[in-house]
Amino acid sequence: MLMNTYIATGEGANRYEKIPVQIYEEPATAVVTVAKEIANLIRSKAEKNEKCVLGLATGSSPIKLYEELVRMHKEEGLSFQNVITFNLDEYLPMPKESEQSYHYFMHHHLFDHIDIDPANIHIPDGTLTSEEIEKFCKAYDQQIESAGGIDLQVLGIGRTGHIGFNEPGSLPTSTTRMVYLNDLTIQDAAGDFGGKDKVPTRAITMGVGTILKAKRIVLLAWGEKKASIIKETVEGSVSDKVPATFLQTHPNVGFFIDIKAAEELTRADRPWLVSKVKWNDKLIRKAVIWLCQKVNKPILKVENKDYMDNGMSDLIKTFGSANKVNIQVFNDLQHTITGWPGGKPHADDTTRPERAFPYPKRVLIFSPHPDDDVISMGGTFARLVEQGHDVHVAYETSGNIAVLDDYIYQQMDIAAAFTHLVGGDTQTMDAAFEKVKQIIADRKPEDDEPEELLPFKGALRRAEARGADRYLGIPEDHVHFLNLPFYETGSVKKKPLSQADIDIIVKLLREVQPHQIYAAGDLADPHGTHGVCLDAILKAYDIVCEDEWFKNCYTWWYRGAWMEWEIEKVDMAVPISPSELSIKRKSIYKHGSQNNGPAFPGDDPREFWQRAEDRNRNTADIYNKLGMAEYEAMEVFARYIHKKGTK
Structure with a gap:
């Protein structure tokens, strides 16, 4: 397995922390602890014939908590009949029936599955006119006071340090009100809305002062994207620049975070x-x-x-x-540095990251989207082919929603012109293309991808991937398009991972029986696809781990477009020459739909090839400054060792 973050323990280990923090291996373990606390509170209040008032949050952090509460209701008889809830916030404007609304979110993840009285549910109203907002906000605070105040408030935290939608500049005395969202908050929400320009710029939120009146506050945070703001909140000074730091002044607050979110705390870093x-x-x-x-x-x-x-x-x-x-x-x-990522034949491999034999190796590269392979390891990919290995590449998802409508429109015009030039069946093609173009014209910004568009966009991304693989010298029968079912929703929101997804991975693994596997061991993808693809591979490993071929297979994790492995986690570093960096760049260029303004660029304004080159050069520079040889660029990998099966 990959190196676990070392967490200091014992007296003084948390000396820099101004808020009690509990760190867990996995979010699933943390939410069980929080759910039990909530359940005990609900039951103790019910025994006294009292109402239990909960403040609830939305976003990705509390989803697993709500799943656990639903499970406790269905399997352990936890009743919510004495519960009154107040949600933190809501986008403005936002229809209640919209999938992006927090009204929809709360009913979908919690309220529709428990026995709470609908009259006891309170969520800010995203349909209010400007004239109605102030009156509503005052009434919302009054309703909380009339209910006896919030007994336990659940919070997440944004990368700006916002709690609720209290962005930097919010005062500790602020009450429920209308706010404007920070640009970073809008960027982080872009994936849920299908683009930054579709995210509302305003919201209604409980104020910091309203939150601080809660008798107990618990904050949940998962993943490395939250690590920086967790450190600032827990170890920094109280400041309105990071509104979450006001929680340091609360007498009964606790943070429940996973190891990834804890990585920058002093006791971990x-x-x-x-x-x-x-x-x-x-x-x-x-x-x-x-x-x-x-x-x-x-x-x-x-x-x-x-x-x-x-x-x-x-x-x-x-x-x-x-x-x-x-x-x-x-x-x-x-000893992490090697120019032979597949192993150097007839060489002493005692201190090399990869084995000399077998040679050549069967190599399987997993790519979550149809361009992650070349963005993240294009130089190593080219080196493996050049050095004679039998390389296969598997694209786990179609990536079809990440194609802008205008780009597919252009490609249809090109295809139509080509058909006319060669004298093909222009009438049928023209009719089909005109139909698709009309669908594009009629599409509203908030709509999911129309079903009629998805095959065209999927075909486009397959063609781009084949072009890159052809350029790198991969035979067409070594290119595998898996189209994992979890992804194929036509929306940024995906289905849960299923056995069908895992079976597809297992089938391919047993067909190829690789000696080496490369895959994105990266949970920093802002839209979550990398995490689900990684989970599918790990669950497939649990099935194939007793296969004889797997016992002789090495797995190397690369990172996606968003960030690089820290040097202390690197097990293999592959130097990339200027000419190989050029090959990598041209491979990325083959994915035309993802260049010059991709549909989901994240919060980095650079093109993917620029990010990749800057990152690879920066890694080489770090090695150089530490006293290693000076290289143009480097791609780095961390080795994963499965708990069973792999030598």
Whole structure:
């Protein structure tokens, strides 16, 4: 398995934290704890014939909590008949029946599945006119007070530090009101709305002051995208620049987060500063890299004094001298570098990341979307082919919703012109294209992808992927389009992963029986597709883990377009020459629909090829500054070892 984040424990480990934080391996474990607290509160109130007033949040963070509460209702008899709820916020304007509305969200995930009295449900109204808003907001706060105040408030947190929709600048005394959304908040919501321009710019939200009146507050946060703001909220100073820091002033608040969201807390990021740690190779590497970057020295130039002055004397005591630590880390990092990602034949592979044999290897590259392979590992992809390996590539989803209407419109015009030039069946094609063009013209911004468009867009992305693979030298029968069913909804919102998805992966694995697998081990994809695809692969591994071929298969995780592996997590670094970087760039160019303004660019304004090149060059620069050889660029991978089956 990949390296787990080391979390310092013991007395003083959380000395920098100003809010109680509980860290869990997985969100599913954390929400069980919170759900039990809520259930106990509901039951204790019911025994006293009292109402239990809950403040509820929306967004991705509380979904698993609501699933657990629904399960407790259905399987354990938890009743919500004495529960009154007040939701934090709602977009404005927003019809209640819209799938993007928080009214829809709450009924879909919770209210429709429990026995709560509909009269006890309160959600801000997104259909109000400007003249009605102020009166409604005052009444909302009054309703909370009349109910006895909120007993327990559930919160998520945005990357701006907003709680509810209280953006930077919100005052600690603020009450329920209309607010304008921060640009970063709008960007983060763009995936749910099918584009940034479709996200409402206003909302109604409970104020910070309203939230702070709750008797108990619990905040949920999952994933590395929340790590930075969690650190700032928990360890930073109270400031209206980060409204969540006002929670430091509350007497009964608790944060429930997973390891990924905890990664930047001091006890996880620099555990040696707060507690005596159990050193292992990866943690030593992490600490020494941090020290090198702090004192601006390559590994082999760091001195005893540098260790002593920066809270790392424990390593000197363990090794005896800075020199001994430095040499170990230098060699450790040096051994990650290889120009032979598939293994170098007839070479001593003792310190190489990949085995020399078998050679050539059957290689299977999984790509969540039809361009992640070349964006994330295009140079390594080209190197594997050049070095004679039998490379297969599998595109897990069609990527059909990530094609702008205007782009497919242009392609149809080109196809129609070509058909006319060669004297094909122009009448049938013209009629079909005109029908599709009319569908595009009639489509409203809030609509999901029309079913008639999806096959065209899927075919376009398959053609682009084949073009890139053809350029890299992959035979057509080695290109696999899996079209996992979870993705095929025509909407940004996807279906849950099913056995049908997993079976498709299993079938391909057993057909190819690879010696090497590359896949996106990346949960930073803002739309979640990478995470679901990774989950499908891991569940497939659980099925094939006893197969003989799997016991001799190495898995290498790459990261998607959004960020790179931290150097301390790298197990294989593949140098990319200027000419190979050019090959990678041209491979990405083959995906024309994703260049010059892709449908879902995320919050990075650069084109995908620019992100990839900048990232690869930056990785090479880090290695260089640590004292390694100077390369043009580098692609890096972390090795995954399955708990069963793999040697």
